[in-house]
Amino acid sequence: MRRGVVGGGAARARRLRGARGAAASAAGGARVDTGTQMADNSKTEDTASDSLEAAKNASNKKEKLADQVMQNPQALAALQERLDNTALTPSSYIDTFPKAVIRRIDALKKLQVKCAHIEAKFYEEVHDLERKYAALYQPLFDKRREFINGEAEPTDAEAEWHSENEEEEKLAGDLKNAMVIEEKAEETNVKGIPDFWFTIFRNVDMLSELVQEYDEPILKHLQDIKVKFSEPGQPMSFSLEFHFGPNDYFSNSVLTKTYKMKSEPDKTDPFSFEGPEIVDCEGCTIDWKKGKNVTVKTIKKKQKHKGRGTVRTITKQVPNDSFFNFFSPIKVSGDGESLDEDSEYTLAADFEIGHFFRERIVPRAVLYFTGEAIEDDDNFEEDEEGEEEELEGEEEGEEEEDAEGDPKKDSSQPAECKQQ
Secondary structure (H helix, E strand, O other), rough: OOOHHHHHHHHHHHHHHHHHHHHHHHHHHHHHHHHHHHHHHHHHHHHHHHHHHHHHHHHHHHHHHHHHHHOOHHHHHHHHHHHHHHOOHHHHOOOOHHHHHHHHHHHHHHHHHHHHHHHHHHHHHHHHHHHHHHHHHHHHHHHHHOOOHHHOOOOOOHOOOOOHHHHHHHHHHHHHOOOOOOOOOHHHHHOOOOOOHHHHHHHHHHHHHHOOOOHHHHOOOOEEEEEEEEEOOOOOOOEEEEEEEOOOOOOOOOOEEEEEEEEEOOOHHHHHHHOOOEEEEOOOOOOOOOOOOOOEEEEEEEEEEEOOEEEEEEEEEEEEEEHHHHHHOOOOOOOOOOOOOHHHHHHHHHHHHHHHHHHHHHHHHHHHHHHHHHHHHHHHHHHHHHHHHHHHHHHHHHHHHHHHHHHOOOOOOOOOOOOO
16 A cells, blocks of 8 residues: 555656646746747837838928928929829829719720721721722723823813913913914924823922932833722722833833721720721832842942951942832731831831822822812911911910909910832
8 A cells, every 4th residue: 555655656746846847847938938029029129210210211301302392383383283184184084983984984985896896897888989989980090091191182172171260371372372483393293291190209299209310210101000999808908000111121011019908996996996097018029120220229348358458349239219119118017026116107108108199199190290289288288277376376365364354363474028
């Protein structure tokens, strides 16, 4: 029994020693934790102090900046104007609407996209109408070509024309008949209308800027310019055909330029659609006769050998400015790569010229030959400028009236591809 007691006491002693050890360990851990906590608290206090100091410095900087702005009237006015403009932007105004209203606006935008697609179909049908009426115009253009090139003479009925200055022209004709003038044989045998198309090139600034002196003898062989529309079912496009007579420069009788068009809204920006646009163009190969290619020039260049020091002269062909580069346009990349700024400008100018040939030059050639169409264009531009000036004057007048009517306002305040 005693052994049992002794044994039981030993077990209790071991348990007590274990408990004391655990308590001691806990106490030690507590002491360590307390020390760590004190260190952490110290770090926290330092961080908080740094944050307060940084915030104080930032606040001081803001106050100084605000003082500087308030002391600078120009900066203050610029800031106020910026705030006013920001407040008046349509997007910021719309953002103030409730969600239900914005939802309805989104529905309107979706309707607008559908309208754009209908508009695209409209222009496709317009293209079909252009093709239809081009066939009606063509017999008249063919007769025009015959008169220009001396292939036929107009009848008296075809040549009868009553101008606005008919009386003055009759008087001038009588005076001329009264004078004794011996006509030269070559004047009586003039064929057609000499240099008809070349004269148009000289009269129209957009075209004359492209023509170099060495282009002129070639353009004098230009006999006709035609517009051809794409056939039904084919992608929308139109071609310009330049018909030349026999000449010493190239063997082609026709040079062509085709403009590809698109009449559909852009998927990424459908609201920008304003009708068909030219998206690409293709030229043609000019079969130049030997030594007659005006689109290149030959230069001589000296090269020095690095080792021996000897010098040799080489000849090299480089591009040359010419109207006939018109038939070798920059090629639009099909893989989505963007063109550089100069190429984009050149391509945009090319598209504008092609459109001008189609819409203005070919349908109204005689008026550009006589200069009447050019005068009409100039007058139209002057009228537009006059209207703008008049409107600006009215606006200024309204501002002055407002300033006079508002006593709060201080009156002292200032109110193609590589050539194939």
